[in-house]
Structures are given as C-alpha cells and as structure tokens.
Amino acid sequence: MSAARYSCLGPKGSYSELAALRFSDGEGEIVLCPDFYTAVSALQKGEADFAVLPIENSIQGGVLKNLDLLEHPDAPFAVEELVLAIDHRLATLEGVSCDAIERIYSHEQAIGQCSEYLRTRFPGAKLLYTRSTAESLEKLDAHSAGIVGAHAKKQGVVLSQENIADEKRNFTRFLRLVRREEAHPKRSEKVFFCAICKHRPGSLYELLGVFARHGINLTRIESRPIRDVFGEYRFFIEIDGDIAREEVRTALKEAEAFCRQFHIIGAY
Numbered sequence: 001m002s003a004a005r006y007s008c009l010g011p012k013g014s015y016s017e018l019a020a021l022r023f024s025d026g027e028g029e030i031v032l033c034p035d036f037y038t039a040v041s042a043l044q045k046g047e048a049d050f051a052v053l054p055i056e057n058s059i060q061g062g063v064l065k066n067l068d069l070l071e072h073p074d075a076p077f078a079v080e081e082l083v084l085a086i087d088h089r090l091a092t093l094e095g096v097s098c099d100a101i102e103r104i105y106s107h108e109q110a111i112g113q114c115s116e117y118l119r120t121r122f123p124g125a126k127l128l129y130t131r132s133t134a135e136s137l138e139k140l141d142a143h144s145a146g147i148v149g150a151h152a153k154k155q156g157v158v159l160s161q162e163n164i165a166d167e168k169r170n171f172t173r174f175l176r177l178v179r180r181e182e183a184h185p186k187r188s189e190k191v192f193f194c195a196i197c198k199h200r201p202g203s204l205y206e207l208l209g210v211f212a213r214h215g216i217n218l219t220r221i222e223s224r225p226i227r228d229v230f231g232e233y234r235f236f237i238e239i240d241g242d243i244a245r246e247e248v249r250t251a252l253k254e255a256e257a258f259c260r261q262f263h264i265i266g267a268y
Helices: 015-023 036-044 064-068 108-113 115-121 134-139 203-213 246-256
Strands: 005-009 029-033 050-057 077-085 088-093 103-106 126-129 144-149 157-159 171-178 190-197 218-225 233-240 259-267
Touching: 005 015, 005 036, 015 029, 015 050, 015 077, 015 171, 029 036, 036 050, 036 171, 050 064, 050 108, 064 218, 103 108, 103 134, 108 115, 108 126, 134 144, 190 203, 190 246, 203 218, 203 233, 203 246, 246 259
Parallel strands: 005 029, 005 050, 077 259, 103 126, 103 144
Antiparallel strands: 050 171, 077 171, 088 144, 088 157, 190 233, 190 259, 218 233
16 A cells, blocks of 8 residues: 655755654655645645645744635645644854855745844845745855754755744644545544625624634634735634534534635644
C-alpha cells in the first residue's frame, strides 16, 4: 500500500513541510509546491491525498490569503488541526559577518514576526519577501541573510544560536484538508465555517446571537472583504462544538438562516 501524499508549500525545510511530516507521523509522501494555491490544487486534482495549510499565527493573526482559498463552498474540507511552535533563526553563509548584511530574505509572515529584531540589528537592510522561509536559503550570499526555521539544514549555512522572533512564544496553526466529497466527520471539538451576512443592520449580531443562545463558545472570528462588492465582508468563524451533537447542528442551521452565503470549512 502506497504512502498517503501530503501537498504543502516548499521547498524542503519549510514550516509547512514540517507540519506535513507531523500530520503524517513521518510516514507520508510530501509533495512540495511553489505556493499555497498549487498545494490546494494538487489535492483537488488528485495529485495529493491531503493538503496542509497554515491558517493562523499567534503574532500575525490569520493567514489571509489562505482563508481566501477556503471561501468557496466547493473548497477542501478541514479534518484536523496542528499547532506548531515557530522558532525563527537568522541564516547566513559560513564566514559571513552580520555587519556585511545588506538584504534579508524570508516569507512576509516571518519578516513581520521578527520586525523588532530586524529594525534593531539591521536598520539599513532591505527586507525582501520569498514564497516560503526555506526559499530564502537559495538567496544567501556575502551580503544576504535569510530567516528560516531552526529545523532547516543546508550545507554551508549557519543558523543563529537563538530564536530571533520578537515573541518567543510563537505558534502557527495548520489545517489538514481533504477533498470535500471525501469528508465525513463523525465527531469534532471545533467547527469552522464561512458566512456572508445579509446586508442590513444587526445581521452579524443576529448570527453571533444564535451561538450565545445555545451556549456555544466562539473561539475565533475573522473578516475579509468580498472582492467584487465594496464595503461588504465575509466572516470566518470557529466555534467549540462536536458536529455530532444535535445542539451544535441546530445552531449551525439557525445561523445559516441569517446569511446570504454559508458553508462549513471544517470539523476537527
């Protein structure tokens, strides 16, 4: 029997690869992709059995571009979450002094999470985004450094001894996704859904009030602009709840009645 395939953001050494390895207990085949869109597409096309997406960081908040990948009713379905401790290190080539660094490469999330360190230690350096932290290893030279995870390894590259993130207790939440038609959740601790409220006063209040009346705790709410309708928003909401419980299913059905669009993103 072949190993399950997990698509995620590459290259080798990315945090997404680390998350995929954790999801698979080190036994899956990792399909490294150039961007998150391609990772989701690989799942949808049958080129992977699961896709792994970072969805939220404890410092930066929601990974907004990835929320957008889950906004459509036919998007993949989340069946498991993983909270990964983030440990950022400055990467340089062997023998390169920090005084010579003029450019620092990494994913925009990593640069944002190390912003205070970078302003203090490299005030004149250009900050340049890569598609992943691991990709910054390809940019290193006599005047360029990168920010990568402590787990990243490459011959000839030296990592800082300490975590350079502004907040050392830094965590990113990843979701394991399956094709929607293959999702059959029997039990869950959380339910994650997407909603567009009716465009009238009090509609969001009414939506949230459903869960208050049922005694269901909201664990997260995030808004994103609807791209083709200025001034209106799509809400991504997570609740504590077992999707098998009648009370939770009733609350979700009542909530849907207050929305123009509504679909469940995952239950895990």
